[in-house]
Amino acid sequence: MHTAFWPHADLPDCFDPAVPLPEEMRKRLIEYFEERSLFGHTETLSRYAVHWAVVMENTRRPVPSLPDPYEPLLTLWQRGGEFPVEHGRATFWPWRLPLEPREKYLSDKPFVSLESAALDALDAEHVD
Numbered sequence: 001m002h003t004a005f006w007p008h009a010d011l012p013d014c015f016d017p018a019v020p021l022p023e024e025m026r027k028r029l030i031e032y033f034e035e036r037s038l039f040g041h042t043e044t045l046s047r048y049a050v051h052w053a054v055v056m057e058n059t060r061r062p063v064p065s066l067p068d069p070y071e072p073l074l075t076l077w078q079r080g081g082e083f084p085v086e087h088g089r090a091t092f093w094p095w096r097l098p099l100e101p102r103e104k105y106l107s108d109k110p111f112v113s114l115e116s117a118a119l120d121a122l123d124a125e126h127v128d
Helices: 011-015 023-034 040-058 071-078 116-126
Strands: 089-092 095-098
Touching: 011 040, 023 040, 040 071
Parallel strands: none
Antiparallel strands: 089 095
């Protein structure tokens, strides 16, 4: 995967470029985002998340037994969150993370737990 696209790499296309995002889904995503005011990368990452699901259902390649790479973003969005990327940093309030080479972030342990109780506790701690 080319690092120039980090942190917004097109994982579905990297995994299996033979499985496209269906045109009807692409159009529905465009319509959805036309009605909302969100950060530009949110639209791109949402398209990748939907395309990933399509690839996982339709690929002829062996599917890795790994967690869905988009699950943390989906959880963030389902909880009403979003994150800006400015000046080489992604802000996940209260954290501002520099966009370092992806190798620096590779870990088998998440930055924070994605369990609902842990996220609820973080929200309670940081919400006015």
